[in-house]
Amino acid sequence: MTQAFNIQTLNNTYSAQVVELILPIQQVEHNIPVTLEDQPDLLNIEGFYQQGGGQFWGAFKDRELLGTVALINIGHHAGAIRKMFVKKEYRGKELAVAQRLLETLLDYCRRQGITDIYLGTVEVLKAAQRFYERNGFTRVAKTELPPYFPLVHVDTLFFHLHLAAS
Template sequence: MNILIVPIENDHSVAVVDLILNIQQKEFNVPITLEDQPDLLEINEFYHKKGGCFWGAFADGELVGTIALVKYDDSREGAIRKMFVKKEYRGKELFIAQQLLDTLIDFSRQNDLNDLYLGTVSILEAALRFYERNNFVRIEKETLPDAFPVMGADNVFCHLKLNE
């Protein structure tokens, strides 16, 4: 199977919405809607124009995973968003999640970011273990940078220092 990870833009919004909402709503029963995530329809505006990026993982042409970097102010910090991999493409055999995260971290380092933050929900236990294996440290919400864009559903937060 050929896995390709590339930056994607608004022309992939329909596939992105389909992938992410299915995982959020049907697989994990997270009470979130498309209206709660207008960024999914405005990928260029929310991610690329502000200095971040939105990547898609394609398996033989099908979108099977996403990850995004939000550059939320003029500092050297970024927020990881929209890290999703289709259930049948998860796991150590294909390493899609790892490839997505490595792509984002490489981009962040090349763009002189020092810190990455993320918010997630506690029911995504496998995701939390994955981030911790990648040297992310859980932090309290109160210690997030003031400019960090907190999502309503998030209740667990993590931080990665890039230049250590």
């Protein structure tokens, strides 16, 4: 049973939908101690992600936001993945919402000459960790992160993927 959805870039007009998707996943579902005040980027997608050469994407079925992923261009041919969240009922391999969001981000990175991708996550998100590992990311120690990687105070685990130049 495949349900069609599309992926598109998001801007500030989608901020309310992004907040409505992400905050309950963080706070209620996973009990991560983070607030909207801790994430001003959610209210300034254009300024935080797009002005610096990154991007923010959303997966939609009709007008419902199913999932998001964002990229911060951190210079040095590197990027940081942020805001990878999918509604619970749309997770998994069958619909592949997360997979398509990640592939969209990686295609963008290749086109922009970004060859090193980093991300931080938290211990409790086991399925996310497996997802990144299945997609070629390797776990790295915090001390192995480049100095220009923007740390998020709640992140405790870190991953890296090197994309071959195309």
